[in-house]
Amino acid sequence: MKRVLKWLGIAVLAIVLLIGGFALYVQFRSLPTYDVAVPSVTIERTPERIARGRHLAMSLCAECHRHPTTRTLSGTQMLDLPEQFGIAYSKNITNHPTKGIGAWKDGELLWLLRTGIHPKTGQYVPPWMPKFIHMSDEDLQSIVAWLRSDDGMVSSTDQDNIESSPSWFAKFLVTIAFKPFDYPASPIPQPDTTNLVTYGKYLATGVYDCYACHSADIASMNQLEPEKTPGFFGGGTQMLDVNRNPMYASNITFDKTHGIGTWTEQQFITALRDGFRPNGTPIKYPMPRGVHMSDLELRAMYAYIKTVPTSTNVVPASHVYTPAAGATVGEKAYLSYGCVNCHGSKGIGYGDLRLADKKYPDDSTLISVIRNIRSFYPESTMPIWEGRIKEDEYASLAAHVRKLGRATQ
Ligand code: HEC
Ligand code: HEC
Ligand code: HEC
Incomplete structure (x- = not known):
C-alpha cells in the first residue's frame, strides 16, 4: 500500500512539475509565430x-x-x-x-x-x-x-x-485554443442578398459578428462554425464598459420572456440604429451602434435571428451606477442614460468631452449638441437624445459635461 502511495506521490509531483513548466513556458514565450504567404493581389479601387x-x-x-x-x-x-x-x-x-x-x-x-x-x-x-x-x-x-x-x-x-x-x-x-485560419483556398462569393435569412446569417455571423458577444463566452466561440458556438445568441458573455465595470450581452434569441421574442422588425431596427429598446431604455456601450447599417441589413439580421433556436438563458444584470449623495440632476442623468458608459466617469472613454466646454461656450449650443449630435457630427455613433431626455434635465447635464471637461484638461 505504502509503495502504491509513494508512486502515486511521484506521479502527482511529476504532473505538477509538468503543468508548472508549461505555465512558465506560456508566460515567457511571446505570441506564437507562423509562416506567411501573402497573396499577390492589387485591388482595383472603384x-x-x-x-x-x-x-x-x-x-x-x-x-x-x-x-x-x-x-x-x-x-x-x-x-x-x-x-x-x-x-x-x-x-x-x-x-x-x-x-x-x-x-x-x-x-x-x-x-x-x-x-x-x-x-x-x-x-x-x-x-x-x-x-x-x-x-x-x-x-x-x-x-x-x-x-x-x-x-x-x-x-x-x-x-x-x-x-x-x-x-x-x-x-x-x-x-x-485559438489558432490562425488558413487563407481561403477558393473564392468566397457574395451571399444572396434577396433571401433575407441567408443574408442575415452572413451579416450576423460573418460580418458584424453579433454572435461573438451574444453567446455564452468569447473564449468558447466557434469561429469556423459560428452556429455551433455554445449558448448561440443566448447571451451572457461578460464584457466591460469604459470604466471597466461589468456588462453582459443580452439574450437576443426570440424567446418571449428572456429574449427579444416580442420585438417587431421596426423595434429591432430602432434598437440597433437609434440605441433604444421598445420600452425606451438606452442600450448601453459596449453594444456597438448600428448607425451605419442599412434597412436591408437590419431587416435581414432580424429575419435570421428569428430562425435561431430560442434560449431561456437569464443574463446577469449589468453594472448599475448609483449617484453619490447630493448628486445634481445632471450627474444623475449622466449615469442613468449611459453617458458614463461611453464617456467614462471622468469624461474620456470612447468619446472625449475635454474640448466641449471650450468648443461650445454658450449653454444653448452645448444643449443642442447633446440633443442631436448629428447636426454637428453627421456620422456620430452617440445616440440622438432629443425626445429621450427630460427637458428639465438638459441644463444640469450640460453643466456636468463642462465640469468633467474642465477637470480632465
Ligand atoms: C474588437 C476590436 C477590433 C475590431 C472590430 C477591429 N480591430 Fe483591428 N485590431 C484590434 C486590436 C486590439 C489590434 C492590435 C492587436 C495586437 O494586440 O497586436 C488590431 C490590429 C489590426 C491591424 C494590425 C496593424 C499593425 O500595424 O500591426 C490591422 C491592419 C487591423 N487591425 C485592421 C482592422 C480592420 C480593417 C478592421 C475592420 C474590418 C478591424 N481591424 C477591426 C482590434 C480590432
Ligand atoms: C462588442 C459586443 C457586442 C456585439 C458585437 C454586439 N452586441 Fe448587442 N449587446 C451587447 C451588450 C453588452 C448588450 C447589453 C447592453 C445593455 O445592457 O444595455 C447588447 C444588447 C443588445 C440588444 C438589446 C437587447 C436587450 O433587450 O437587452 C440587441 C437587440 C442587440 N444587442 C443586438 C445585437 C446585434 C443584432 C448585433 C450584431 C449586429 C450585436 N448586438 C452585436 C454587446 C454586443
Ligand atoms: C454610444 C456612446 C455614447 C453615448 C451613450 C453618449 N455619447 Fe456623447 N459622444 C459620443 C462620441 C463617440 C462623441 C464624439 C463625436 C463623434 O465624433 O462622433 C460624443 C460627443 C459628445 C459631445 C460633444 C463633444 C465635442 O467635442 O464636440 C457631448 C457634449 C456629449 N457627447 C455628451 C453626451 C451626453 C451628455 C451623453 C448622455 C446623455 C452622451 N454624450 C452619451 C458617444 C456617446
Missing part, C-alpha cells in the same frame, strides 16, 4: 468598392480603431476587454507611411484580416482583433480599397502604436 468598404468599416473597424481625440482610425485602448485577457491597444490603420498601414500591400491586409497572422512579423494577432473568415471576397476587398482611400477617417495620422500586453490566460488561449 468608387463602388470604396463606398461599400466605408459602409462596412464604419461599423466594423471604427468601433475599435477610432481614437476618441484624433477621431481617425489611429488606434486606441480596448477599454471593454475583460481584465483576464490583459491590456490591448488597437493599431494605427490610417495611411501614415510608417506609423499606420500606408506602406502595406493590399495582399498583406487581406492576409492579416483572413488568417490573423501578422504579415510583417508572422505573429498570431490575439483574439481581440477579429478575423474575417466568412466575409465575401468582394466585401473584404472593398474594406481594403476604402482603407487606401483619401477618406478623412483614414487620413495619415501621426500617432505611435502602443504594444498590447496579453495576460498569461490570453497567451495560454492562443497557445492551445
